[in-house]
Amino acid sequence: ATTPAERAIELRRQLEDANYRYHVLDEPSIPDAEYDRLLRELDELEAANPDLVTADSPTQRVGNAPSSKFAEVRHALPMLSLGNAFTDEEVQDFVRRIDERLERPHLYFSVEPKLDGLAISLRYEDGRFVQGATRGDGATGEDVTANLRTIKAIPLTLRGSGWPRVLEVRGEVYMPLATFHAYNERALKEGGKVLANPRNGAAGSLRQLDPRMTAQRPLSFYAYAVGAVEGGELPASHSQTLARLREWGFPVSAENDVVDGVDGLLAYYRRIGEKRDVLPFDIDGVVYKLDDYEGQREMGFVSRAPRWAIAHKFPAQEQMTV
Ligand SMILES: Cc1c[n+]2nc(N)[nH]c2nc1OC(C)C
Numbered sequence: 001a002t003t004p005a006e007r008a009i010e011l012r013r014q015l016e017d018a019n020y021r022y023h024v025l026d027e028p029s030i031p032d033a034e035y036d037r038l039l040r041e042l043d044e045l046e047a048a049n050p051d052l053v054t055a056d057s058p059t060q061r062v063g064n065a066p067s068s069k070f071a072e073v074r075h076a077l078p079m080l081s082l083g084n085a086f087t088d089e090e091v092q093d094f095v096r097r098i099d100e101r102l103e104r105p106h107l108y109f110s111v112e113p114k115l116d117g118l119a120i121s122l123r124y125e126d127g128r129f130v131q132g133a134t135r136g137d138g139a140t141g142e143d144v145t146a147n148l149r150t151i152k153a154i155p156l157t158l159r160g161s162g163w164p165r166v167l168e169v170r171g172e173v174y175m176p177l178a179t180f181h182a183y184n185e186r187a188l189k190e191g192g193k194v195l196a197n198p199r200n201g202a203a204g205s206l207r208q209l210d211p212r213m214t215a216q217r218p219l220s221f222y223a224y225a226v227g228a229v230e231g232g233e234l235p236a237s238h239s240q241t242l243a244r245l246r247e248w249g250f251p252v253s254a255e256n257d258v259v260d261g262v263d264g265l266l267a268y269y270r271r272i273g274e275k276r277d278v279l280p281f282d283i284d285g286v287v288y289k290l291d292d293y294e295g296q297r298e299m300g301f302v303s304r305a306p307r308w309a310i311a312h313k314f315p316a317q318e319q320m321t322v
Contacts, residue, residue, distance in 0.1 A: 004045055008052045011042040015058040016157065023153040023220070024251050055149075056128055056156035063150045063211030070142035070207075073133035075121055076168060076228035081138065081304050082114075082287065082311040088266055094288070094310045095262040102295055110238040110291040111268045112224055112256045114311050116282040117174030117202045121227055122148065124167045127158040134206070138304055147206050148173070150215035153222075155249035163248050164232020171223040171250070174281050175201040179218055198282045223250035224287070237291045255279075258291055269312050276314065285313035 002010070015038055021029040030038075039058060046053045053059070085091045098107060119135040132148035133141035148154055151173065158167075175183075175198040183201060187194045195201040205217040223245045226234060234241050239258045246252045255275075259268050265288050272286050290296055290308040299308040 004049045005052060008042060008045050008049070008057075011038055011045070012057060014038055015042065016155075016159075019058070019152055020155070020159060020249050024246060024249060026254070058156075060156075061150050061152060061215065063146065063213075063215040069209070070144060072136075072140050073121075073131065073143045074140045075133065075136075075138070076123075078138045078304065079119060079121055079135045079141070079170060079227070080301070080306055080309075082309055083302075083305045084285075085310050085312045091265055091269075091288070091310070091312055092262055095265070097307065098290060098295070098299060102298060104295075107261055107295075108237075108291045109259055109261075109265055110242070110256065110289045111259055111265065112287045112289075113253055113272055113279070113283045114285040114287045114313075115172040115174045115222055115253075116197075116199045116284045117172040117219075118199070118206055120144075120148065120171060120173045120206075120221070122154065122169045122171070123228075124158060124163070124169070126165060127163055129154065129156045142207075144206055146211040147208060147214040150211050151219050151221055153220040153251050157249075159249040160247045162232070162244070164229045164234075166228060166230035167232070167248075168227030168229070169223050169245060169250060170225040170227050171221055173202055173206055173219050173221050174198065175205065175217070175219055176280050177282065178280065183217060220281075221251055222253050224252075234293075236293055238289050238293065238296075239291050265312070273314060276317075283314070284316075285311045287311050 015035065018030050018035050021027050042057065043059050046057065046059055085094055095107065121133050121141065122129060123131040131143065132145045133143055135141050149156065177198060180195060180198040180201050184194050186192070201217065202219055205214050205219055208214045223242070226241055235244060242252045242256060255272060257268060259265060269286055276283060288310055290299060296306065296308040299306065301307060
């Protein structure tokens with residue numbers, strides 16, 4: 001027979017494993033009904049043994065009591081903004097500036113869809129999620145930790161091994177299009193407020209003072225960078241770092257790739273542009289990043305935007321008014 005504590009640990013492991021397979025590997029491993037049954041069993045076990053409850057138990061994802069307002073968080077590393085390119089020529093200029101300074105036979109770029117959501121910074125200490133904040137002005141943001149805990153795509157504890165003692169992960173919290181449409185259909189039927197676009201939906205849901213409201217409007221998350229890192233080493237390139245983030249339990253977009261030179265960038269831009277209408281989330285462009293960190297260090301930043309990265313935007317889509 002197992003003690004309540006052992007049973008709770010076993011249930012948590014099964015639930016977090018199912019969560020990882022569903023949100024990170026896109027391979028649901030158990031049916032939702034089974035997931036809910038396990039969660040209910042853990043909930044009852046914790047109710048009967050309150051000392052078993054931990055902040056990172058899956059039962060805590062339903063959100064705790066609301067706070068009066070959001071505390072301010074100073075980002076250990078500023079959250080950067082991105083310069084924009086709107087034409088192929090501007091992309092060619094971006095690559096030429098790097099080419100002139102680095103003088104390499106090949107320039108490899110990490111390329112990613114640019115989700116139209118909310119930039120967020122997540123802080124993990126010894127593998128546990130301890131704080132999450134909005135971008136704010138880049139230097140300080142709002143503490144939305146309680147709301148972020150309700151987002152199942154955000155790991156409460158890291159998987160695998162080899163993660164640094166302190167790890168900050170940056171990424172985009174977004175509202176999947178399916179959630180956005182379902183929310184608006186219900187709002188129309190019940191005469192509630194209709195969301196203008198998924199980005200507003202994500203911002204509104206994340207800035208709810210009551211995390212239980214956030215939990216009712218399921219959001220998702222994609223990691224796209226790391227911030228402060230202490231007590232550990234990262235790989236030599238951004239793409240290798242994203243692969244580690246995925247192993248540690250963070251969703252990373254399957255559309256990401258590594259390409260060679262400006263032709264590779266523009267081919268990627270066209271490829272994602274053609275898929276734009278069938279992607280399950282809103283994007284407003286793609287992001288090109290020089291992949292190796294050594295090259296990024298050599299290129300540095302201008303004001304608050306890196307010289308080594310740029311967003312190549314799509315023409316604005318006329319938002320379908322519901
Ligand atoms: C602001 C931003 C936004 N995005 N979006 C993606 N996919 N990557 C990415 N990188 C960003 O900034 C980097 C400079 C870390």
